[in-house]
Amino acid sequence: MEPVSVFDFQRAARERLDPMTRDYYDGGARDELTLADNRAAFDRLRLRYRVLRGIGARDTSVELLGRRLASPILAAPTAFQGLAHPDGELATARACSAAGTVMTLSTLSTSRIEDVAAAGEGPVWFQLYVYRDRDTTADLVRRAEAAGCEALVLTVDAPVLGVRERDVRNRFHLPAGLALENLTAEGMRGVPEAAADSGLASYVAELLDPSLDWDDVAWLRGLTSVPVLVKGVVHPADARLAVEHGADGVWVSNHGGRQLDTSVAAIDALPEVVEAVDGRIPVLVDGGVRRGTDVVKALALGADAVAVGRPVLWGLAVDGGAGVRRVLDLLRGELDTSLALCGCERPDELGPDLVVRAP
Numbered sequence: 001m002e003p004v005s006v007f008d009f010q011r012a013a014r015e016r017l018d019p020m021t022r023d024y025y026d027g028g029a030r031d032e033l034t035l036a037d038n039r040a041a042f043d044r045l046r047l048r049y050r051v052l053r054g055i056g057a058r059d060t061s062v063e064l065l066g067r068r069l070a071s072p073i074l075a076a077p078t079a080f081q082g083l084a085h086p087d088g089e090l091a092t093a094r095a096c097s098a099a100g101t102v103m104t105l106s107t108l109s110t111s112r113i114e115d116v117a118a119a120g121e122g123p124v125w126f127q128l129y130v131y132r133d134r135d136t137t138a139d140l141v142r143r144a145e146a147a148g149c150e151a152l153v154l155t156v157d158a159p160v161l162g163v164r165e166r167d168v169r170n171r172f173h174l175p176a177g178l179a180l181e182n183l184t185a186e187g188m189r190g191v192p193e194a195a196a197d198s199g200l201a202s203y204v205a206e207l208l209d210p211s212l213d214w215d216d217v218a219w220l221r222g223l224t225s226v227p228v229l230v231k232g233v234v235h236p237a238d239a240r241l242a243v244e245h246g247a248d249g250v251w252v253s254n255h256g257g258r259q260l261d262t263s264v265a266a267i268d269a270l271p272e273v274v275e276a277v278d279g280r281i282p283v284l285v286d287g288g289v290r291r292g293t294d295v296v297k298a299l300a301l302g303a304d305a306v307a308v309g310r311p312v313l314w315g316l317a318v319d320g321g322a323g324v325r326r327v328l329d330l331l332r333g334e335l336d337t338s339l340a341l342c343g344c345e346r347p348d349e350l351g352p353d354l355v356v357r358a359p
Helices: 006-016 019-026 033-043 088-099 113-119 134-147 165-170 199-207 215-221 236-244 266-277 292-300 310-342
Strands: 045-047 062-064 067-069 073-075 103-105 124-128 151-155 228-233 249-252 283-286 305-308 355-357
Touching: 006 019, 006 310, 019 165, 019 310, 033 045, 033 266, 033 292, 045 292, 073 088, 073 103, 073 310, 088 103, 088 113, 088 310, 103 113, 113 124, 113 134, 124 134, 151 215, 165 199, 215 228, 228 236, 236 249, 236 266, 249 266, 266 283, 266 292, 292 305, 292 310, 305 310
Parallel strands: 073 305, 103 124, 124 151, 151 228, 228 249, 249 283, 283 305
Antiparallel strands: 045 355, 062 067
16 A cells, blocks of 8 residues: 555655664664653644635745755754665755755765766755764865755764664674775775674774764854755754854754663754844754644744654665655645644744744
8 A cells, every 4th residue: 555644654664774774764862752752742732724815826935045945944964874774875866856855965875976976956955973083074174065966964963873773683784795885994984793782883983083062063164165064953052052153053962862861852953043043044854743733833843944854764675766755745745734723824823923833
């Protein structure tokens, strides 16, 4: 039967993926409380819709960083997409291009930046982890810009990797035939099985730089002419600092519940971040978005766009690029219906008066 919701894709993907990959994609840190709360936080919000608004045809498009997108639903950066489908990130890029939205490519990609950027005609952003070897990092930035990536997304919530107990139990690793194709130096391309840990945890501890501070945002801005977004912000003070240090966007995220367990749900953190930014730069949010009503709630609370990670992976696992496209189309269709039922024709008509917290 054709999937009719993101949750149908989730169920189908779980049947297709091997246990190690399924747990890597679906799991969170420690007791996975934040993982669950990202979803539950949306369910705690209710929509106080308007009626008799003369709603005609809806327009789900938005402008973001100078680009007109078909919808405010982007693909979040997710690593190791080759575990879900042989075409991996290339299929996702093509699907996002066809859907008229942004694909955000992970540093930890199983496809090369250059190949992904060339796979479709739509915009590609590059998510950046900063390596201890700054020359490696600078080379990634230069390659991303040369390939045509239209923004850099600096992930700042992973000075160390959160303990993902599913991955520890499974000794998560990349199987033979898959590598981190964006890395060229010996010892950086593989994620081997660790003796008593997640192989990814060992990789991050050895190679990524845990000492990042706000000066590094300025350092990164000096390496590139494309916009730089700071991803992993949940505190309003950090949102203000991002603006002060020249960020071109703030991305509210708790890494999908995969870093600090019991941290605040992303949608709960959003309103204070929006207030702190005060319209000076765009605000994005990810974490738990599974329905068009979730998108409406996030936009009504001040987000300029939302990003989805796991749903893209589920679509990819079920039917490659066609599955990713179907996921994005389902969410856009639900957004369109939700806009109409809220009494709005466009995303920019949504406001916080439409959202209330359930008793």
